Amino acid sequence: MEETSIFDIGSGMFEGGLIYFLIRAGVSWLIAKMLIRLLDRVSNDVVSRHGKKAATSLKFTHNVMSAIIYAITVFTILAGITPLAKIGNTALGATSVLTVVVGLAAQETFGNFIAGFSLALTQPFQVGDLITLPEYTITGTVMEITSRHTVLRTFENSTLIIPNSVMNTAIIEDKAFDDESYIKWMSVGIAYDSDVDLAKSIISDVVSRQPGFTDTRSEQEKLDGVPAVVVRLDEFEASDLLMKFKVVSNSIVESLTTCSNIRQELLKEFAKNNISIAFPTVTIDQPAKE
Secondary structure, eight states, X not given: OOOOOGGGTTTTTBTTXXXXXXXXXXXXXXXXXXXXXXXXXXXXXXXXXXXXXXXXXXXXXXXXXXXXXXXXXXXXXXXXXXXXXXXXXHHHTTHHHHHHHHHHHTHHHHHHXXXXXXXHHHOSXXXXXXXXXXXXXXXXXXXXXXXXXXXXXXXXXXXXXXXXXXXXXXXXXXXXXXXXXXXXXXXXXXXXXXXXXHHHHHHHHHHHTOTTOOOOOOHHHHHTTOOSSOEXXXXXXXXXXXXXXXXXXXXXXXXXXXXXXXXXXXXXXXXXXXXOXXXXXXXXXXXXXX
């Protein structure tokens, strides 16, 4: 009776035996983890030196490379299982049919991958940018661009996962500014019999004293007496005079609070100074009694 070596255990199921398979699987997985860790280190180093512009393309590349490394590792491990290897060889005989089936099934996925590659390469927006998709009434901060989708974080702190093919074709408003400021145009309609000059003065005073308002004037403009807030009579509307002015804040979040405070204070100040905010009214004539 022949002696069976410990390395021959499971040789019918695993190529080279169970021990060899486990060693190869462990080494393959360890190499994969080391490569991923090296990839993380290189990505973090590049992002720290080049900022969020590099982060946008590197995030996509990192995800793709990680998927490739893990896929190669899994296939390497599974190749050591004899039944699976035989199944793979049999499947190769139907390559043409398999190619058509996989191609049809993966058409949308592949389209999203190409769209993601295009977004990472051209960078119409970057990770960390606040963007709006007007067609879908969606606003959020770009958190990640993967091989399949783009992840947005909304003001409600919810996560939106949008296919890259949608992001690649949609109209996008990028609210990220190099000077890190956000501009909001506001308007208010006052009655035709209101004092326009007084209304302008009140609006300018209310806006300029808000903590969230950013004064963008240069020192020379301040010396020349250029007003911090320019209020214009923008339109003669059917029932009001439309006053328009610009509010600059450090961010869109700060702008939301600032604009809300401005509206609230304008209501109070206009009421104190007998300036009416125009609004439509409907008069219903009562039928004459016989």
